[in-house]
Amino acid sequence: MRIDVVTIFPGYFDSLELSLLGKAKSRGLLDVRVHDLRDFARDKHRTVDDTPAGGGAGMVMKPEPWGEALDGILTDTPDTQPLIIFPSPAGEVFTQPMARELAQEQHLVFGCGRYEGIDQRVFDEYAERGRVKLVSIGDYVLNGGEVASIAMIEAIGRLIPGVVGNPESLVEESHEEDGLLEYPSYTKPAVWREREVPPVLLGGNHAAIAQWRREASIERTRRVRPELLPRELDDAPRGRHAAD
Numbered sequence: 256m257r258i259d260v261v262t263i264f265p266g267y268f269d270s271l272e273l274s275l276l277g278k279a280k281s282r283g284l285l286d287v288r289v290h291d292l293r294d295f296a297r298d299k300h301r302t303v304d305d306t307p308a309g310g311g312a313g314m315v316m317k318p319e320p321w322g323e324a325l326d327g328i329l330t331d332t333p334d335t336q337p338l339i340i341f342p343s344p345a346g347e348v349f350t351q352p353m354a355r356e357l358a359q360e361q362h363l364v365f366g367c368g369r370y371e372g373i374d375q376r377v378f379d380e381y382a383e384r385g386r387v388k389l390v391s392i393g394d395y396v397l398n399g400g401e402v403a404s405i406a407m408i409e410a411i412g413r414l415i416p417g418v419v420g421n422p423e424s425l426v427e428e429s430h431e432e433d434g435l436l437e438y439p440s441y442t443k444p445a446v447w448r449e450r451e452v453p454p455v456l457l458g459g460n461h462a463a464i465a466q467w468r469r470e471a472s473i474e475r476t477r478r479v480r481p482e483l484l485p486r487e488l489d490d491a492p493r494g495r496h497a498a499d
C-alpha cells in the first residue's frame with residue numbers, strides 16, 4: 256500500500272519507522288511518503304495560514320499550498336485513484352470495520368489540518384475530482400490531524416497481509432469477529448505477588464479455556480462498553496473476573 260501524508264510537522268511521522276510498521280516499510284509492504292506542506296507555499300515565510308473570511312478567532316489553512324501538494328501527489332500516481340482522508344473531529348468516526356475497509360485500498364493520502372482547519376474549497380475541489388473522506392478518531396479535539404493520522408495508519412497498516420507475523424493474532428482481538436472486547440491475558444509465572452493465573456488457563460482443557468475466555472469477554476464488554484454487547488447476549492449471566 257502506498258500512503259502519502261501532507262503535514263506541517265513531518266517529524267511526527269518518524270514514529271512510523273519503529274516496530275511492525277517500520278519493518279513493513281523496509282520489507283516494501285508499505286510505502287509511506289511524508290510531504291511538508293510548507294514546501295508548497297510560495298512566499299519567503301512559507302506561509303500556510305491566514306485569517307478566517309468573515310472574521311473570528313484563530314487561523315485557517317490557505318488553499319493554495321494544499322492544492323499544490325495534493326496535485327503533486329495525484330500527478331505522481333496517475334493510476335492509483337487514491338482516497339484522500341482529512342482527519343477532523345467533524346468527520347465520520349474511525350472504527351475497526353473502517354480500518355478493514357481502508358486496508359483494501361491501494362493508495363491513501365492523509366491531509367493533516369492544523370489551526371481552525373483547512374479552507375473548505377480544498378475538500379470541495381478534491382471531492383469533485385476523486386474520493387475524499389473526513390474521519391474523526393473520537394469525540395475529543397486534538398491540535399491537528401497528525402496524531403489521528405498515525406493512529407489510523409497503524410490500525411490500517413497492521414491489517415495489510417504480511418505486516419503482522421501471525422495473522423491469527425489479528426482475529427481474537429477487541430472489536431474483531433463478534434465485536435466483543437478482548438479477554439484478559441496472562442503469562443508466567445503462575446503466581447505473581449500472590450495473584451494467580453486463573454487455574455482454568457493452566458489446565459490444558461481447550462474447550463474450558465475457550466469458554467472461560469468467551470465469558471470473560473462478555474463480562475468485560477457488559478461492564479465497560481455495554482453498547483457493544485450483541486442483543487442476544489444482553490441477559491447472559493454475569494461472570495466474575497479480576498478488575499481491568
Ligand code: ADE
Binds near residue numbers: 396
Ligand atoms: N483533529 C483534531 N481532532 C481530531 C479528532 N478527534 N479526530 C481526527 N482528527 C482530529
